[in-house]
Amino acid sequence: MHNSSGTLADIDPVSAGFDIDRDGFVSYKNSLLFLPPKERGAFRLLLNAWPKVVSKEVFSKDVWAGRMSDESLARCITQLRRALSSLGVVEIDALYGQGYRLAVLSDKVRRLAAVPAMVNSRKSDAAKPHAALIEACIHARQLLEPRSLDAFSQAESILKNVIAKAPDYMVAKLLLAQYIAERAFFDGNIQRSQIDDALDQLKIVQDAEPYLQGLQSQRGYLLDCKWHFDEARVAHQQALQMFPDDDVVYYRYGWHLIYTASSAAVDAMRSAAQLNPFSPNIAIGLVRACACANMDPAEVLAQARSAYLSHPDSPSAYVALLYTLAWVDPQPEIAHAARHFVQKNRYAHSLTSRAVAYILARCGDHAGALEVIEKHSSAHGIHLAALIAMGMLDEAMIKVKAAAETGFGVLPFSLNVPECTALKQHPDYPWVHEKVFSRMPKK
Numbered sequence: 049m050h051n052s053s054g055t056l057a058d059i060d061p062v063s064a065g066f067d068i069d070r071d072g073f074v075s076y077k078n079s080l081l082f083l084p085p086k087e088r089g090a091f092r093l094l095l096n097a098w099p100k101v102v103s104k105e106v107f108s109k110d111v112w113a114g115r116m117s118d119e120s121l122a123r124c125i126t127q128l129r130r131a132l133s134s135l136g137v138v139e140i141d142a143l144y145g146q147g148y149r150l151a152v153l154s155d156k157v158r159r160l161a162a163v164p165a166m167v168n169s170r171k172s173d174a175a176k177p178h179a180a181l182i183e184a185c186i187h188a189r190q191l192l193e194p195r196s197l198d199a200f201s202q203a204e205s206i207l208k209n210v211i212a213k214a215p216d217y218m219v220a221k222l223l224l225a226q227y228i229a230e231r232a233f234f235d236g237n238i239q240r241s242q243i244d245d246a247l248d249q250l251k252i253v254q255d256a257e258p259y260l261q262g263l264q265s266q267r268g269y270l271l272d273c274k275w276h277f278d279e280a281r282v283a284h285q286q287a288l289q290m291f292p293d294d295d296v297v298y299y300r301y302g303w304h305l306i307y308t309a310s311s312a313a314v315d316a317m318r319s320a321a322q323l324n325p326f327s328p329n330i331a332i333g334l335v336r337a338c339a340c341a342n343m344d345p346a347e348v349l350a351q352a353r354s355a356y357l358s359h360p361d362s363p364s365a366y367v368a369l370l371y372t373l374a375w376v377d378p379q380p381e382i383a384h385a386a387r388h389f390v391q392k393n394r395y396a397h398s399l400t401s402r403a404v405a406y407i408l409a410r411c412g413d414h415a416g417a418l419e420v421i422e423k424h425s426s427a428h429g430i431h432l433a434a435l436i437a438m439g440m441l442d443e444a445m446i447k448v449k450a451a452a453e454t455g456f457g458v459l460p461f462s463l464n465v466p467e468c469t470a471l472k473q474h475p476d477y478p479w480v481h482e483k484v485f486s487r488m489p490k491k
Contacts, residue, residue: 058152058154059157060099061095061152064137064138064152065137066138068092068095071179072089072092072179073179074092074095076135079260080182080219082185082186083128083131083186086112086120087131089110089111090111090125091128094140094148094149094150095150097149098150099149101143101146101147102147103146103147104116104118104121104147107148111124125140125142127326129326130326133295133323133325134293134296134324136293136323137152137157138151138152139153177210177213177214177217181210181214181220182219184206184209185207185210185217185220185223187206188202188203188207188210188227189226191203192223192226192230195230195234197235200230200231204224204227207224208224216256218256219260221252221253222262225246225247225250225266228245229243229269229270229273232270232274232457232458233273233458235428236427236428236456236458237426240274240454243273244274246270247267247270247271250266250270259290262296262297263287264283264287265283265284265291265294266300267283268281268282268284268287268304269300272300272304273456273457275455275456275484275486276487277304277307277308277485277488278489279487280304281304281308281489284300284301284304287301288301294323295319295321296320298316298319298320298323299316299327299329299330301316302317302320302333302337303333303461306340306464307461308460308485308489309340309464311340311341313337313340314338316337317333320334321334325358328355328364331354332368334351335351335355336368336465339372339375339465340464340466342466348372348376352368355369363400367386367389367400367403367404370382370385370386370389371406374386374410375410375466375467378411380411382407383407383408386408387408387416389404390404401420401424401431402424402432402433402434404420405433405434406431406433406434406437408420408434409433409437409438410434417431417434417437417438421434421435425447427451427454427457428458430444430447430448430451430462432444432448432462432463432471433465433468436467436468436470441470441474442474444471445474445476445477445480448480449476452483452484453483463484
């Protein structure tokens with residue numbers, strides 16, 4: 049980590065914008081940091097001790113109740129660095145044999161302070177929901193990360209319960225909108241009306257807390273889900289202006305650019321990865337952006353290898369690597385690896401079945417691919433790349449037209465990936481293109 053010891057006593061954490069409320073939750077510039085309990089406890093210690101070092105013994109006593117291993121502390125600090133990386137104003141220095149120390153990056157704090165301040169709808173402690181409800185929202189946000197069907201269902205139940213108990217808690221409404229968008233993109237097992245309802249809820253959030261971090265970006269994400277790319281572009285650009293150091297803003301904008309077939313998606317995803325190098329989802333997004341920008345397949349494969357090497361514990365990064373290998377150089381061994389992965393992990397991620405079907409189809413196991421498609425196909429989970437890899441263009445077009453009729457979902461992405469290019473030669477493709485891409489941003 050960068051050691052900024054020369055400016056340690058220059059700007060303190062409170063002046064930089066950090067605050068700890070009476071329930072122990074940490075905020076930055078009035079926005080709650082969604083930190084799990086261990087990371088939150090460790091960060092509180094670092095904030096309160098600044099500019100001094102926090103020893104391993106103190107971490108063990110105050111956060112782990114005396115039952116801490118070196119591995120658990122190292123893992124906690126890694127996750128905390130990941131969570132704080134998008135803020136860009138603090139770093140955590142490791143001092144060998146002593147412990148850890150928080151470093152406030154004074155130059156970055158001053159640069160952000162020079163940006164004109166926006167009106168903030170800060171709420172008093174009395175207006176905050178019960179601590180247990182905030183904790184529930186933090187848990188729900190964690191559940192949305194892996195994007196599995198089971199996790200989606202749990203997150204939905206938690207967030208609806210929080211909103212029922214604290215209807216004025218705008219963060220919960222924002223997270224529920226995120227759930228709807230993730231479900232629309234990765235699973236499709238929702239109704240288009242749910243996207244409209246989520247957008248209506250965001251209007252309520254806009255009226256109550258217009259500068260809530262993530263609001264405009266989330267609105268753009270939902271508009272992308274219903275293929276209103278012209279409105280989505282405006283929302284994403286507003287989000288970039290308001291929060292230029294938010295990795296999620298660049299990540300969602302990157303996907304918007306992929307949907308609209310813009311090669312600028314690569315730069316957006318690279319910016320997101322620079323702001324948050326700890327996110328496997330961002331690393332995978334960069335791989336897909338490179339592929340959709342028609343970069344040399346060898347470069348795309350190198351990017352996929354880098355994503356997996358940076359996130360070796362991520363099943364999604366591993367599947368993305370197998371997928372890219374199958375696209376670049378299909379071999380029976382890749383299909384075997386995909387089968388083995390499914391046996392070990394099942395279809396943990398909602399997009400895994402589509403990836404595995406493509407890998408099998410591309411590597412010659414058509415029977416295996418058709419079996420996956422039969423078990424996991426739906427109106428939106430149409431396994432388009434696999435069908436095209438097997439030369440089943442007419443069958444693919446039937447499913448594409450049905451998905452296009454729904455007016456939402458992941459179809460724009462599927463139509464823009466290089467492995468589905470052959471579909472554009474189908475005589476019915478102009479109808480599909482007009483249906484899906486009728487609301488594009490003005491150039």
